Amino acid sequence: MRSFNFTKMHGLGNNYIYVDMFKETLLEEELSRIAVEVSNIHTGIGSDGMILICPSESAPVKMRIFNNDGSEGKNCGNGLRCVAKYAYENKLVTEEKFLIETLSGLVDAEVKLEDGEVNTVTINMGKPKLNRASIPMIGDDKEQVLNESITFNDEKLSMTTVSMGNPHAIFYVEKISDAPVTTLGPIIEKDERFPEGVNVEFVEVVSENELHFRVWERGSGVTQACGTGACAAVVSSVLNGKTKRNTETIVHLAGGDLLINWQENEEVLMTGPAQVICKGIFYYS
Numbered sequence: 001m002r003s004f005n006f007t008k009m010h011g012l013g014n015n016y017i018y019v020d021m022f023k024e025t026l027l028e029e030e031l032s033r034i035a036v037e038v039s040n041i042h043t044g045i046g047s048d049g050m051i052l053i054c055p056s057e058s059a060p061v062k063m064r065i066f067n068n069d070g071s072e073g074k075n076c077g078n079g080l081r082c083v084a085k086y087a088y089e090n091k092l093v094t095e096e097k098f099l100i101e102t103l104s105g106l107v108d109a110e111v112k113l114e115d116g117e118v119n120t121v122t123i124n125m126g127k128p129k130l131n132r133a134s135i136p137m138i139g140d141d142k143e144q145v146l147n148e149s150i151t152f153n154d155e156k157l158s159m160t161t162v163s164m165g166n167p168h169a170i171f172y173v174e175k176i177s178d179a180p181v182t183t184l185g186p187i188i189e190k191d192e193r194f195p196e197g198v199n200v201e202f203v204e205v206v207s208e209n210e211l212h213f214r215v216w217e218r219g220s221g222v223t224q225a226c227g228t229g230a231c232a233a234v235v236s237s238v239l240n241g242k243t244k245r246n247t248e249t250i251v252h253l254a255g256g257d258l259l260i261n262w263q264e265n266e267e268v269l270m271t272g273p274a275q276v277i278c279k280g281i282f283y284y285s
């Protein structure tokens, strides 16, 4: 039997098995299968997926994220905060501000300490991409998908799409408790108009700086929180005139709150917690 050391961490309940690739060796061709195996709640550890903390040529660390169906995502907001906590507490970095490489580019992380431990992390998630091709979504390349009328499963909805390095489709609901997360979520995720699939978010606007949010994640299904999704929801809400630019918006997710600010310079700041759940050894064939 082969094995590796892991740390299970979560950001607002969005939980992943983190593997320190500075110390461990996993075969590239097995990563997707291992992510499925380790995430299985019955025969593995149980998680929303697996995140690798890797050496990088352009930053102190690089994050790679695998959803629990084995697909590789290009970005993960909650994962970035946990990677930042791990990197600082395990001395992969010495400064409180540092860069993290992702498959969608470099981001700035800043850890905030309490009693020597990382408590909250702010990530500069960069500039959202808004044109249809960057989602990607089939249709006219130059167009932005803003409050566009679209039918899924015979239901007519209004959709806004935002890329935070990964694809998001945002829908507004009157009451968050009535959001069709598990019914429409999986249908929209795999709709053929999204050639790479899409993360599906439902949002209730509480006020011009407060949102309720629920998510169906591409490759993982319902999760307690999605950091990139919360950023996308705030960008969408500003574009739709529901919340304010350059203001901290509180996003209430199933697992807790994130503070998101889409700044004047176009960059999105995300602030929230990161926590260690447990550490151990995972055995696999």
Ligand SMILES: N[C@@H](CCC[C@H](N)C(=O)O)C(=O)O
Pocket (backbone or CB within 6 Å): 014, 065, 067, 072, 073, 074, 075, 076, 077, 078, 079, 166, 167, 199, 217, 218, 219, 220, 223, 225, 226, 227, 228, 229
């Ligand atoms: N939970 C994440 C996003 C993880 C990847 C996503 N499911 C995708 O495939 O794009 C977050 O916190 O952003």
